[in-house]
Amino acid sequence: MNDAEKYLFDLNGYLVVEGVLPPDEVARANEAIDRHWHRNKIRSREETLDGGSTSLRGEQGRGELGNMLDWEEPWCNPFREMLAHPRIVPYLHQLLGKGFRMDHPMILLSMEKGAEGFLFHGSSGPGFDPNQYYIVRDGKIHNGLTVVAFQLMDVNPGDGGLIVIPGSHKSNFPCPEEIRRYKNYQEHVRQVVCKAGDVVIFTEAVTHGTLPWTSDRPRRSILMRYTTGNMAYVPAYPIPEWANERERTVMEPPYHTRLNRPVLDE
Numbered sequence: 001m002n003d004a005e006k007y008l009f010d011l012n013g014y015l016v017v018e019g020v021l022p023p024d025e026v027a028r029a030n031e032a033i034d035r036h037w038h039r040n041k042i043r044s045r046e047e048t049l050d051g052g053s054t055s056l057r058g059e060q061g062r063g064e065l066g067n068m069l070d071w072e073e074p075w076c077n078p079f080r081e082m083l084a085h086p087r088i089v090p091y092l093h094q095l096l097g098k099g100f101r102m103d104h105p106m107i108l109l110s111m112e113k114g115a116e117g118f119l120f121h122g123s124s125g126p127g128f129d130p131n132q133y134y135i136v137r138d139g140k141i142h143n144g145l146t147v148v149a150f151q152l153m154d155v156n157p158g159d160g161g162l163i164v165i166p167g168s169h170k171s172n173f174p175c176p177e178e179i180r181r182y183k184n185y186q187e188h189v190r191q192v193v194c195k196a197g198d199v200v201i202f203t204e205a206v207t208h209g210t211l212p213w214t215s216d217r218p219r220r221s222i223l224m225r226y227t228t229g230n231m232a233y234v235p236a237y238p239i240p241e242w243a244n245e246r247e248r249t250v251m252e253p254p255y256h257t258r259l260n261r262p263v264l265d266e
Contacts, residue, residue, distance in 0.1 A: 058116025
């Protein structure tokens, strides 16, 4: 993580790391998803994420597909390789400290044209959320839950999808409802533009959400959430037998690094 990237993450609360996956790896992941597409779940109207906002309303819900780490070989391999991807580990060392761990199960979020948005949310102000936070002390960044999103399709300006309100991770006041619902002050909301193979990293403290999807090309984003090694937001799960040494390192249950917690090499 160079000085410019560190500055931009501190400024905005997110960062786009370009070209993490080459085209052949993107193609492998998409082929695996296509072969398991029958397991994709589209959220029903009763499970809407738009929060009642007419600005975020869509014709259908987003798609959610999980358990790709347990798919049969070779279709599981592209996703297992994302767990401790060597291009991403140095960023997580800077943002979470060595000994970080994967907290939430991996999930694919997909959106077809007309899919609804997601009410904007985040943990910035007021008060302190001990699981979702952003602090800088003595030149070192400290985060709680941090999202790593591998993009498997291009996201162009105006497509919709992931948005952030840059700088909101340092806000001392709650986000007003009219902004959360994308009603007013829309010029302060930034749609995250990226290419297939890019990775978006953002702190859960930044206000974020999604806009309705307008593109004829679907959205496909693999989301993982990481946190510091001694913390957990969701219950830890048993380390699977298939995990190699690098994968086991990021799937360890929460405990402090001073207790000989394994640490990934960069």
